[in-house]
Amino acid sequence: MASTLSDLMLNDRGFAFDPASGETFQLSTTGLRLVRLLQQGMKPEEAVGYLVGEFEVDENTAWRDATEFLRALEQLGWISA
């Protein structure tokens, strides 16, 4: 049984604790930013726009990487497909 995204406990260094499984995770800087934006209820496409605005990345690269990241979150059960 995994938690949903809103249940995750995060710190500012990207350390994540899943209270349902008791497992811990490490998010990269951009991974942490995306998770926090998604926790606020933002849609993925909007969140990727934030990445492009805040980090030195072009939109295509950000989309490619975010797609892989969201797939990882789906497999963890933190977000639904």
Added chain:
Amino acid sequence: MHTRAPYTRPTVQRLSQGPVNPFRHGASPACSEIDGVTVADLVKQHGSPLFVYSENTLRSLYRNAHRAFTRRYEDVQFAWSYKTNHLNAICRVFHQEGSIAEVVSGFEYEKARHNGIPGNQIIFNGPHKEKADLERAISEGAMIQVDNMDELLVLADMAKGRREALPIALRVHISTGGHVVWSKFGFNGDDGEVQQIIRRIIAIPQLRLIGLHTHIGTFILDPEWYQIATRKLVGLALEAEAMGAGPITYLNLGGGFASMARLHYQYLPPEQVTPAVDRYAEAICDTITGMWPANRPLPRLYLETGRALVDDAGYLIASVVAVKRKSIHDPLQAALVAYGKNSAPLVAHGSQNALVLDAGINLLYTTTWYQPRIFPVKPCLDAPVPTTVYGCLCMNIDVIREEAPLPNLNTGDQVVIHPVGAYNQTQSMQFITYRPAAVLVGQDKRVHLIRKRENLEYVQGMEVLPAHLSGS
């Protein structure tokens, strides 16, 4: 003005005991310069990929090794092993430091002569020496180290009519007890074959045995093997003299000292495993001085160490041309999931980061046996994760490292691969792409081009088109 932060890919990684430490976040080791010259400048001037050699490191490795031996033994002579790296600039650094040349073919002999080394300062080694090359080497006074009976008979024939007997040395392979015997090299020193050959030489008046050589292997991590080899070689030398061969004036212990490279499946890092060169020196020098008759001058000691002098001075800069994910199968994780002992499998366990570089294993032959360190050039913000590093060849075997600890890199980022100074230049092959340029960073930090990047003219230069195919 709003400035954007450096980008790293968004990732999530399950933490498990051991390999991942969250407090290393932002602490991936990087290599942004080589000997005070930034990698960015090197790539800007000479492109990517690019071999880079540090003159400072070459000289300091040589001096350190030479000092280790001369502290313990009076008459020591290093001979630069051309096969380890035959770039003229590299050879000449070692010649400037005092090395003579050790060559194993006519091609290398020509190279050494071209580099200004007189014949009598060339050790001519190797299992195959062309007759014409032997004739030249004999006429120029090179030190011939005989590998096999066929070569011995050719030499005996060539030496007919000489006023003085031709001085030669024998290559001997020796068991050191803990290692595969490199029995390709020379005559068997353990089963009486060498003594048989020595008797044969004594019976040929135009030949005179003056030296014995052994090369016990490569990347020898246990100096005791040199102690054993030296003990046996000195024993053979004294036995040869007792048999009537005349004075043995030199012993050659070959090469094989380890660099700071890391073998595949080597558990401990090189910092903990690679012996200091002093330990090799102690094993060899103390054994000779302990066994050699006190009333006789010690034989000259030749060493042909290559890898330990050049490997750590060589780097390959390469660029990331694509980022990928590579599927991996984790049987333990699958079993845990099947028995309900764990949460859903995480993508990080089902796949891992992968990179494609613009350099392939055709440039890095030694990755067959060693796993070089791969550093990002830019200091990275995220923690290193296991990353498969592919080369640019269109072949599935082109994997530079199966699992290098690297942060999330992006297309266009550069990496530095180290140490790669030994054997990669000489064993690289032109395949699919042009081989890269090589530069030497001088002691004054000036960057010298020492091998140009290949081009179509160079690659096709030796081809000949039959007349019926040469029309447009």
